[in-house]
Amino acid sequence: MRVCVIGTGYVGLVTGACLAYIGHDVICVDNNEAKVKLMSSGQSPIHEPGLPEVMQSAIAKGKITFTTDIAAGVTHGEILFIAVGTPALPDGQSDTRYVEAVARSIGEHLHDGYRVIVNKSTVPIGSGDWVRMIVMDGMAAQGGSSKAEFDVVSNPEFLREGVAVFDTFNPDRIVLGSSSDRALKLMQELYTNIINREFAEDKTLSPVPVVVTDINSAEMIKYAANAFLAVKISFINEVANVCDRVGADVVEVGRGIGLDSRIGQKFLQAGIGWGGSCFGKDVSALIHTADDYGYNTELLNACVKVNQQQRVLVVEKLQQVLKILKGKTIGLLGLTFKPDTDDMRDAPSITLIDQLSRLGAKVKAYDPIVSQSGMRDGFSNVIVETDAERLADGCDALILVTDWKQFKSLDYAKMVPLMANPVIIDARNFLDRASLETAGFKYVGMGR
Template sequence: MKVCVIGTGYVGLVTGVCLAVTGHSVLCIDNNAAKVKLMQSGQSPIYEPGLDELMQSTMQAGQLSFSTDLAAGVDHSDIIFIAVGTPALPTGESDTRAVEAVARGIGTHLNGGYKVIVNKSTVPIGSGDWVKQLVLEGVAEQGQSITGFDVVSNPEFLREGSAIYDTLNPDRIVLGGNSETAIQQMQDLYLPIIQRQCAEDPALPPVPVVVTDLASAEMIKYAANSFLATKISFINEVANICDRVGADVTQVAKGIGLDSRIGPKFLQAGIGWGGSCFPKDVAALMHTAADYGYNAPLLKAAVTTNRNQRLLVVEKLQQVLKILKGKTIGLLGLTFKPNTDDLRDAPAIDIIAQLHRLGAKVKAYDPLLSSGAHPADLDHVELVAGPVSLAMGCDALVLVTDWQEFLSLDYGSLTEAMQTPIMIDGRNALEPKALVQAGFQYVGIGRPAPVPPKIDTVQTAVAV
């Protein structure tokens, strides 16, 4: 099928590339000429493992191309994805100006053939009918007669760092719409994925397809992310109680996660959630609830718990170091999760701001950020090139992002470079006994500190 994807941010680019992988002819449109030129050279403007390689192979096969020409994209396609950004405004609602501009633009270029217009952007509940009206306004602006099109909501559930896998091996595909023709066309588009033709395990059953009305599809996206965020906030609250009563939250999480009604995922206590999706989607759902006269107290509590959790490592640093003014703190990782260079709403940003306010010097090492451009959010941070450089002269280290690299470091070599070998494990990802054996004072989140190994002493008789 012929597909146009408008917007080549995280969702749009990954969607376009993966649809090209499944055999469709995909034209990705973006109004940023420099960005398009970069992609035309086979380079991705975002970091996602494996994305560059898939871009290049599908481009060479003639399945994927890039352009700034919206008219060409509309003319090219049977299915048009709107995948532009909808960042959060200070009020919590989504900024939908880009969606509005694109929807009207599509209308001005409709050529009379039937099109399915797909909302892939995360948009406020009720946006399906709004987008349809905007497309019709674009048609009217050109003095055209109404052409055939339908609007479908097809929310994304990608995880940064594993977005390609998630696209080709989804837990489900959600399609919201009122047109049987449009829904059938979308099912045909996704048939290779539904039948797991690109799956690592093709023996798995077909991917479930959930067909709903437009509003329910939009709500599914918000409800899914809000539930996961709330689940993380819940286990963090349990961890804080564990800290006070001497229980181990990792054992608690294992015990409750074996309950099939709960499940083990998103039960790793730590410094909380961040990134571009959870904060924005929870805020948008609370804003929608308020628009309709509902307070959403559970979601508000999840947000408050998460906000407080980010600064818990600073409190733990104060407990072991007392005064932080004049101390040097090293952060292992900065991004909000591993396998991404994304700093959007990362807990590290709040931790850095608080440490700086308290007079501490902050150093950091992140596998993707240390050697690149210095982001504005890190103005007060000394970025270094490796873990040993990070440990040099530090009074404590904090594991902020659980990169795989950090799980197998030679921590014994780090203690030798530090002023005081203290490790705050902000992700409960390290092995406490191994850290203690390496010479660290280990402090986790809701985990009792291991007892240092006893040192055998040999008594010798002294002759008088």
């Protein structure tokens, strides 16, 4: 099928590359010429495992091209994905101006034929009708010459950064929201190979469930899913804080309650809280939507508050061990909001850097991605080191911020004599406490 993806951030680029990889003819549109040139050469502008290989395979087969020409993309595609960013505004609303600009531009270049316009961006509930209105405004700008028809579909993404390619080929479900049988049929045809698990790691599984619903419900599914996961993390962090006070171990508690099939093991790892571009933005958007309709989401408000407090709690634990932080040197193991990504959006490390600097501490950091990239020169109030031993040198304490798997195998015994004070705050409960204490560290976990 002929596909156009407008916007090549995490969602757009992964979606476009994977659809091309499975055989569709894809044009990806972005207004950044340098980025288009980079992608056309087979290089990914983002760090996402497996993505460069998928891109290069699709390019070699002639299945994907990159352009700044939105008219060419709209003319090419029978299915048009809107995959631009919807960042949070200061009041918690989603900034939909990029979606609006794309929808209007699509309308201005729709001349004939039938198109399915797909909201892949996470948009406020009710945006399906709004996008339809904007597209029609764009068509009207043609002076009534357009003979095109279109339907709008909500097809929210559930990709996890760091495993986005895997998630595309192995989804838990595909959600399609529309009132048009014609559009829904085309969308299911588009995803046939993925639904049938032809590119899945485990091809013995049953077909991927397809949730067919109305647009508003599809949009709500995306927000509700992320809000639920955020609440689950905030819940286990609340439990961890009680565990600290009563002498229980939240790792054991999480393991015990997670064996209940109604609860499950995932997202029960206590620590520094959630970050990234999705949870905070989507929870805030849902809170704001509810407020627009006269409902106060007390549980979601509490979820956000707990998450904010959790980041400050790490600094409090440091103060309990070191007392005064002014004049101390603190090293952060990890900067990105999660492992296997270069994404710094709403990363807990940013809060820690700000808080520690405010308290007069000198902050150093080492991150497997950031330390090796040009990003390391763009940070203020932090010295980004090139390896873990340089990080440890002269530190009064280390804080494990991001659970990169390579941090499990660092030679911590070598780091102890380099430090002024061998303390480690394991803000993810990720490291092996016994081996660290054997190496000579004072270990402090979260809820342990």
